[in-house]
Amino acid sequence: MKTDQEIVDSRVVLRLVSGALAAGGATALGRRAYQFVASTADLSWLEMLTSLGAIYGIYLLGYFALKGKLPFDHIPSGNV
Numbered sequence: 001m002k003t004d005q006e007i008v009d010s011r012v013v014l015r016l017v018s019g020a021l022a023a024g025g026a027t028a029l030g031r032r033a034y035q036f037v038a039s040t041a042d043l044s045w046l047e048m049l050t051s052l053g054a055i056y057g058i059y060l061l062g063y064f065a066l067k068g069k070l071p072f073d074h075i076p077s078g079n080v
Contacts, residue, residue, distance in 0.1 A: 011068065019065030025058040 002010075029051065036043050063071050 015065050015068060018061045022058050022061035022065055025054055025061070029054050029058065 032047075032051070060070065
């Protein structure tokens with residue numbers, strides 16, 4: 001059985017990893033956007049769709065890294 005300190009440590013590590021993944025995704029997406037603006041790469045509909053998915057993933061990971069919960073975890077406490 002885990003102690004309270006181990007649970008806190010694992011949550012901190014999970015938030016740090018989520019933040020690193022969000023930062024890496026934002027960097028990769030920014031690099032792709034720069035390549036598109038500089039006209040060194042073309043952009044197909046599939047790449048646009050994956051870019052939208054990447055933006056959503058960056059949002060979820062960044063939100064979790066900052067707040068410690070996901071954005072759709074807003075369940076009212078009194079209603080069961």
